[in-house]
Structure formats: structure tokens, C-alpha cells
Amino acid sequence: MNKTMTNVLVSALLAVAPAFAAAPAGYDAKYAADRAEIEDLQARYIFALDWQDADAYASTFTEDGVLDWAGGIAKGREAIRAEVRGMRASFAKKEAGDAPRRPARLRHLTTNAVLKIDGDHATHVAYWFELDNDGRDRWPYVGGYGHYEDELRRVNGHWLYTKRKIFNEVMDSRAAGPQNPAR
């Protein structure tokens, strides 16, 4: 292929690239089934997180799964379980200090999931925010918000996180970058 023709082809490819990047992902016949299971996984993840249920939380990751969050990077289920046990201890200590008030309740809510599936692998980006009421008046407020950038793998028929990275707009060091992560 001569250079001129190559240039023409490259220009043509560049011309369609933005449209291509922004085009809807391909949805195969199994997309709805996979999405339903991953939405359920995401919801189980949150309940486990907010009730500091270390086993249930770690079980949403693969054995070698990686959690990259504000507290650091935990690799593997055992390390991830330890993170949640740390949260539970921290909550228990806080509750003790708060007596005789009722316990504060931290809750995370997620939405806007963009999910791309390729066989037994998936990428998932979604939004999260948190509600907390640890002030003296126990009144709810928004305590943080951001997005996830995740990878998943189907293991023995079940979708699990292999990597979850949590961006948080209330922390300089965890704020999102300038590029749309859903592309």
C-alpha cells in the first residue's frame, strides 16, 4: 500500500473514531442476564460494606481480586476481608464513644452503571455517593461521592470483581481525571 493511500485510510479512520468511540456498545443475547447478575452483585457488595459484613464483602471479589480505595490497595480476599474488619472495629469504637446516642449510619448508594461485557470478562463504571448522620443531631448529609472503575470475571458461572478502583471527589488524591471513563 503506498503512502498516500495509507494516509487516506488513516484520515478516514480518524474521522470516524469519535463517532465509533461514542457508539453504543454491542449488546449480545446474554447482555440482560449478565447485567442483572452484576447489578445484584453490586447491591450485595453495598449491603456487605454498610453492615461491615467482611465475608459477604470479600465474596464479591475473586480470590485474587484487588480493591483500590481511599484506605489503600488490598490484594486478595483475605486482605480485603481485613479491610472490612478494620472498618467494623473503627465503627464499634465510634459507637462506644457516642453512647448514649443511637449509632450513626453510613450508607452508600450506587447508580448509572455502564457495563461492557466480552465473554467472561466485563468492565463496569458506575456512580456512588454516601449518606452519613454522624453529626451530633444525627441528621443525614452527603459525605462523599465519586465513581467506580471496575473489572469483573465470571468464575464458575458467577460474576466477581477482579479489580475495583474507587474515585472520591471529596479527596484531592482520589478525584476523577478529565476523560470520560465510560468511553
Add this chain to the structure above:
Amino acid sequence: MNKTMTNVLVSALLAVAPAFAAAPAGYDAKYAADRAEIEDLQARYIFALDWQDADAYASTFTEDGVLDWAGGIAKGREAIRAEVRGMRASFAKKEAGDAPRRPARLRHLTTNAVLKIDGDHATHVAYWFELDNDGRDRWPYVGGYGHYEDELRRVNGHWLYTKRKIFNEVMDSRAAGPQNPAR
């Protein structure tokens, strides 16, 4: 079976119990279809609630459905309808008192649905929070948050709530218990 062997088996079962409890629920071939319908039901429930549409709200429950919320326990569609009519009257009175300001708008938002389906029965837990703007400045704020613990039944091909219990973290008497309800 002798006692030692029984003990060994019981110990083995106990050892795997946490992993089992935390394992993903079984998702059959119809899971996505059921989940899609129940998500739509949940959304219709909310629109009916926030527009105080008593008929549409009651129609998301079975004829003998039970609503257990901050206002009490309502049993059956007629009683549930009456709850919503009570809300509407209360809102109308408030609006009258607020004149000439525009009406305040209470909105409920839900997410994080964990859904387990067994034939024509389902259990559903999910999060909710509310936004309100009934202050003098009509500025939005978070007015409550919590979770649902629900049971559903498929009647004539349609999923309906047979029981909805609403936990609310801004009320001492409606706050969540210590155990992860998504287990």
C-alpha cells in the same frame, strides 16, 4: 453414624457456613426477566408515592399486601390506598399554608436492589433516600434514608409486593438492625 463422625461433619458444615451464606444467589434463566419487571414495579411504586396516586400505589401490592412503615401497618389494598389519601390531604393542607410559594416537592429515590427469586416468590432488599425542599428557601436537602425489606409474589403473571417493611435511619424506632439483611 457415630457421634465423632457427626461432630466432624457438623464442624465441617460450620466451617463452610460463612462462605455459603455469602455466596452469590442462584440466578436461573428467568432471573433477568423477573428482575426487570420488579425494578419497573419498584419505580412505579415511587412515582405513585411521590405524586400521591393512591390507586397506582395500592396496585403495586397484592390484594392482601402489607405495608409496614413509619405511619403504622396497613393491611390490604384498601387500607394502603387510605394511607396515600392521607398523605395527599396532608400535602394539600401544607400547600395551602405555604401560599403564595410554589409547592414543596418530596421525592424518594431507590437503588442497590438485592433480589432473590424462587419460582413465584421473591425477597427484595434495597436502599431508599428522600429529597425534600419544604424549607422557606425551597432548597433541596436529604430528609431521610434507610432500606426496604420486602416479599413479593407473582399473581396472574405480575410481580406484586405482599409485604414491604421500611426502615428509616432518621427515626430511632425504624433504624436497621445489626445483621446484613441482604444475606
Add this chain to the structure above:
Amino acid sequence: MNKTMTNVLVSALLAVAPAFAAAPAGYDAKYAADRAEIEDLQARYIFALDWQDADAYASTFTEDGVLDWAGGIAKGREAIRAEVRGMRASFAKKEAGDAPRRPARLRHLTTNAVLKIDGDHATHVAYWFELDNDGRDRWPYVGGYGHYEDELRRVNGHWLYTKRKIFNEVMDSRAAGPQNPAR
């Protein structure tokens, strides 16, 4: 048909109308697949909005799609793209004025989708709210909330918005009407 019989029939129809309107929508065999794709579309719409990704945002509408929002009515992809470029310019200007603080981050979250599908056409109503942190303390707050009333069409196998109307409860002129839009 004589007038009396017509009146009887009309009365009978009016009598069942509320129950009919409130009845669950029909969900055909493809409902879950369509809903999964439209949920993904909705999420891609939001990521594109919040990262001011004009091409990705416009690509969620049909070529002749209409966006009816607080900023006005934009008809067609090119006009919609221009709206997002305007947002980006406005954000960039704001960021420059904010230096040396980190950029504020506006994020939109959606939930409660009621989706009715009829072949290659769909109507979609859902809730949205926004979190912003453009105050001096960069602390998150709820900056707006409301609902969408949308129409979609399947074009070349992909669902796209043909019309999106955005109601916003923090603006007198964009507040919702009195009737449940999910009926």
C-alpha cells in the same frame, strides 16, 4: 347503539379506567433485554454529561432527537452537541477563576426508571438529582432534583432518545405537574 347504552358503556369504561391505568404494563419476552440496553444508554448519557463529552452525549439521541432542558430546546445532534460544548466552556472558565483550588465536580445520578416498550418505541420516566461541590469548602451538596419524561426509538438495533424533557424542582418554570407521569 342507542344513547342510553352508550352512556352505560362510557360509564363502565370510566369506572374501570383508574384501575386500568394503574395496572402493571405488559412485559413481553424482550422486555429485560430492552430495559438492560436502555439502562446502559441512560448511564452513558450521564457520564457523557458530567465529563462534558459532547460527541458521546449527542450519540445517545437520534439524529433528529430533541433535548428540552433548563437551557432551552435543542433539536438534532449538532444542536445538542453545541449545548455540551457550551457547558464545557462554562466549566473551564469557572475552573480558571477557581485556581488554585481543585476543580468543582458536578455529578448527576438517576434512578426509578419506569419503562414502557412497544416494539421499536419506548417511553421512559425516571428520577435524577445532582451533587455539586462548587462552594468554597468543596463540600458536596444536593444542587437540584427532578424527573425525566422521555421517548425513545430503536434505530439500527440500538435504543436512542428521540425526546428528553427534564423537569427540575429547583426552578419554578421546570417543576413537575400534578399528574403521576408514570401512569
